Amino acid sequence: MLRRQFLTTAPVALTAAAAGAALVPAVARAQSATIVDLAVATPDLSTLVTAVTEAGLAETLSGPGPFTVFAPTNDAFAALPAGTVESLLQPENRDQLVSILTYHVSPASYPAEAIIGQRGRIPTVQGDFLRADGTGGGVTLNNSVNVTTADIIASNGVVHLIDAVLLPH
Template sequence: MERRSALKLIGGAAALLTLTACAQPETAPDIVDLAIATPELSTLVTALQAADLVDTLRGPGPFTVFAPTNAAFAALPAGTVENLLLPENKDQLVSVLTYHVVPGAITSGEVLGQRLDVATVQGGTLDVNGIVGKFGSGVRVNGANVITADIIASNGVVHIIDQVLLP
């Protein structure tokens, strides 16, 4: 009899903890905070700061960001990143970075099995190809592979890519 009471008490406590956890919704970080918390996006964060785009990408959005990894930036010709980060090249840096941003929140599920031309904030278009691989299970953007898809932020979605997209 005492064992049943103890089990009911434990079960009731677990239910209460579950309800409490559900009653306290966690808010997702915004796109910038998400990038800051992702070590492999530190070069992107540095570039966003140099381009004065942090406040924009903390805005309400929604935005879709194709976020190049540090390795993607490192694969650019020697000196490219350092040159783009110079104050006198800010306009060019803004152009490159905003070419990675699409208005609206687009998840990989919305493009799988399709090929779309998507307008960027920069004014260009991206070829978003959701028909890749033997079974169409992947997404490419202008030839870059989406290596981590659908990271949901409070103001949009981030897809980590393996190349820097150039307008």
């Protein structure tokens, strides 16, 4: 289980060098934008924005939070088997889409500083847990998904870009 300091609600942004990631978009530094505002303003998250909108989760993720979102990039969605994204966006698959997307969201704030150097579990809105490993010089989720950009701070939480789509068990 993650240590208690994982439950901090005061996100601390790391510098790009400390996070081992690319520079954070300027809109993220404003801290007045919600998680949804940041995603909409980030071209590499357009597939996620479409999915969140189709799943009816945009209003929730614009709410007060705090949330931590492990956000798959467009390339992460593109790496799924052909037709997967299109299938998930169909109205008859909405429950599955919601399950997948809420598996990427924690109902608490987990800045990288709270994870680096530790291993543990992060609860998700979906009801399951993500296995987080911050002991290898970065942060890995579920043994194979990497945080590529950490600590994009929003007014209602923190976003970490990841290189693959996390699938619930």
